[in-house]
Amino acid sequence: MERGKMTSDQVVAELIGMGFEFDDVKEAIKAVGPSLDDAVEFILNGCCRKSRNVLGSSTSSLGGSTSSKKSAGKMRQLSIIEHLQCGRKPNKSSKFTNEPHLVMPSSERLLGTALGSKESLPETSNAIIPCYKDEDDIGRSDWEMEVKHILKKHFGHSFLKPFQKEALAAWIAHKDSLVLAATGSGKSLCFQIPALLTGKVVVVISPLISLMHDQCLMLAKHGVSACFLGSGQIDKSVEEKAMNGIYGIIYVCPETVLRLIRSLQRLAESRGIALFAIDEVHCVSKWGHDFRPDYRRLSILRESFSTENLKFLKFDIPLMALTATATIRVRDDILKSLCMSMDSKIIVTSFFRPNLRFSVKHSRTSSLSSYEKDFHELIEIFTRKKKFGKAHQLMSKNLEHAPDNMSRTATCDMFEPDTIDDDDAFSESDSEVGMSNECRSASSKDKKLSVEYLEDECDVFQDTDDLDVSCGEFSGQSTAKILNESDSTDAYDLQSRSEERLKLQLGPLEEGPTIIYVPTRKETLSVAKFLSRFGVKSAAYNAKLPKAHLRQVHKEFHDNILQVVVATIAFGMGINKLNVRRIIHYGWPQSLEAYYQEAGRAGRDGKLADCVLYANLTRIPTLLPSQRSEEQTKQAYKMLSDCFRYGMRASSCRAKMLVEYFGQEFVQKKCFLCDICTKGPPEAHNLKKEVTILMQAIMSHNGQNRFQDVSYNDAIEPGVSCRRFVEKSNFKRLISTIREQHHEFISCDFLWWRGLARVLEDKGFIKDGDDKAHVQIKFPEPTESGLQLLRSENRPFYVYPEADMMLSMRNRKPYSSFAEWGKGWADPEIRRQRLERKRERSWKRPKERKMVKPDMKTVRGRLVAKILKRR
Ligand SMILES: Nc1ncnc2c1ncn2[C@@H]1O[C@H](COP(=O)(O)OP(=O)(O)OP(=O)(O)O)[C@@H](O)[C@H]1O
């Protein structure tokens, strides 16, 4: 670039790049304007305010200023407050003494994105912004005023949200912080503002290249200099420039930050590092849903950037860890694993998203007929009535030609009756590395099932590059306006506005961008194809599809050209499209953390949005394959189990369940929007008799006498655990026994008892007897309170039926039905009837068939001969 034509921002960037101190640069530009040579001359001639005594003689040439660069690079680490005061102090010698004080935000100083060599630099019109210090501002802290100004100028927002303010206050006080705030609440600002406020660098550790890429693009749009480093960065010079302090914000993946520790320490000494932000920090924890081993190694940051290690620091460079989904256990793990300081500030906002309407629906989610039933409404919304007539005809035609097993109606609302195959109720994968039912059914027709197949089918992410696809999400519309409406007091604190929510609930859900999450890559294609056939503009998205296609999908979805994206988890973190109206999960998610994060992509504009989970409520979900240690497998089962329980519970507000899952109190009792709040919970039944029978059966299967008061803690009886394990009842066998012995309960099928056992387990009356993790109790043992429950014979025991119990009750058949009672052989009456019929048939058969001479050499042959002789 020709020097004479440089903008002031570029001149500043160049000068900082040369190693001059920022204050000198600022002063030089103020004095001589945006001319690089003049500014260099000005500084080298010692005309700067304090001269700083480091720049050598006035005759030093630019090329000969190596020593100046070195010494200029060693800045004293000002406290953040000092830094601001220094920036705001009126310059007495300045001709502006009586003028408004001038402040130069860092973004104006350093413009020049490094999004790749081809990205153009955004231009800013004015490099120096007047910041008035009027009487109103006197009582307010400098940083708050400064932030307000930056917020308005760069992001168009008028106020910081309370949690953002808290996070910034913690940073100002040089404290480490853990920020837990709902998806889409604005966590990024907490670490972007420090860069703009101080002119120092903020290093942001992020798990995905696509996320970094998007955030850089977004910042570029807001006039903030940023770059990302790592394998996804095609311009290899960016890393060097970043380490020389050219960019205000450096996005980096964990592997790269670990490699760059020494360079970053040098950067801390030269330009200065204001903050290390660790975004999506739940990836640190093994107890979270998206564990990345490299994140754990980030513990090195605390030590490497502390005063103990870097003598030039006056205080440890603060760490700010941010996530939208962390249970209490995950939070503790994060603080410990990252070695965050003891007085770390933990900032928790409400996870409640009052405009999200949660519901759960029963569906087999696996066949064309399920698609028809489940997406009927969606197709109708997108294609409108007239078109849909045609679509529906086409749909029926398709189904006519579909194989029998596909054309049967397969889905129902959570509380509607449905046919339940015995196989459904009885199937639970025992394997540690199981597979989803959806995977199973989708693949069984045409492929032999194997873990390899599933690994190839499911998007499981381990690397930063896994999603090396630009999301390209820019909020082109006035984000600030929409969000400020709901956020002016507290981001999502609409707790007392139940009436408003009721209105929302009644209002029709507008047609709008929709994301359907499916578990396998194959299903992304089949569901997208299905929807496209009926005129819905939809596209598949999974990690195995060509990058060009994925970019196109992102772009078209963002531009509202695509109506529906059918995706695996690959279409994920960081999607910040405001008007997503619907998130459909088609199949069990692997955890509530993942579910809530994905569902949280809906309704970021504050308007009503739907989050629907379609899952086969008759089957127990299984884990998708992934590399896990034994401990991780156990944890993964626990998370899957929590998710299963969320789907099965029919008596508690969905939003309440979700918010409480993350360890927060849900003060308002109801959300007024979810399926449970709108339809009301099912009627509670007194199931004292059933509970007593189940508990007794469990006890007798565990080899206990009826009311014996025994502790079931294996530790009390060392050495017997092995034996007991053998004696432990398999739940299926246990239910068979109950049904054999108690004919009055013969119509309660396995599904029903399964639900009841879960209720008892949740209430602490039974527990699983083996130390493996299960999604649903498998080897029940009574607990101490379970034994007490048995003793309280006359007290009623009211139970709200769970989803599987309700499905079972609506499908009750006479006990003699073959389909109803499994294969039936455990029932003595059915066994007797069947044996009788079989005997009759076998008597008749020989007459009908051509007689074959029995083989007298075999036992069977001799028996047949005997029978024939008798006849
Ligand atoms: N103070 C504010 N006032 C109004 N809008 C805001 C404010 N802060 C952030 N936002 C807006 O909130 C939206 C979401 O921001 P951001 O991407 O930082 O969310 P997030 O919490 O990081 O979400 P996720 O959990 O998905 O990563 C953005 O469009 C942003 O402009």
Ligand SMILES: [Mg+2]
């Ligand atoms: Mg974020």
